[in-house]
Amino acid sequence: MPELPEVEYAARVARDAVAGRTLTTLRALHAALARDGAVDAAQVLVGRRLIDVRRVAKWQEFVFDDGAVLVVHFRMTGDWAVTDDAAVPRHARLELGFDDGRRLWLVDPRVLGRIAYIAPGTARTTRVGPDAHDPSLTPVALRARLARRSVAIKQALLDQAIVAGLGNIYAAEALWHARIHPATPASSLSLARVTRLLDGMRWALGEALGDPGRQAYGESLDRLAVYDKAGRPCPRCAAPIRRMVQGQRSTYWCGRCQR
């Protein structure tokens, strides 16, 4: 489920639970996770001490004492479960065991989550843009990043190479707040509208950062303005919220106040 605020929270959960401990077990509990070889490759981490858990965009980076990194991505439905015994949580797909007996489980019903092992001194390759709340992302900078993209602004917001952190929910919410129609070509937005959009992005993420109840998959979507609200009244103008599909993803918007 995670968008940036949830991943930020998850990284903190992992850090608080196991940072400083030594990894004793790394085990895949589902064939799809084992298949690409990453769990095998990462076995060299067993016996190493975990220094820190960092977030980069929606990735979590487990940094070990020799500089090696285990990268974890939750995709749609991943989350952490922490236990002090060996009881396997429902939908656990990966087990990280530590020397004090604590275990961190990747719980991921859809099994879309992935891990990667990055050897010491190796650079990561995935390109990501600045976080949506990065102070260096000014309206002018955001407009420049959108300038060469003819895709709809909604789809541009989901492209982590442009801006990191917005997913399908917060992209819709940000556009609603900014009163921008989701199908607007990204490159056509005026600076004034990009300014509103940036404000909307930070509003959407800020709402979530202050809402720890939204961390777990399946939890409260009801206080959102438009996401999953087709047919319900727009909180701003009361016109019915509409739904369409862009790039195989549902988009929700208000047909009256988003132009």
Add this chain to the structure above:
DNA sequence: TATGGCCTGTGG
């Protein structure tokens, strides 16, 4: 730049 594919679960 657009389209499947990945996986399982839930709800209509």
Add this chain to the structure above:
DNA sequence: CCACAGGCCATA
């Protein structure tokens, strides 16, 4: 039974 699900990547 089918549609849909909060994300990304490989492929054309």
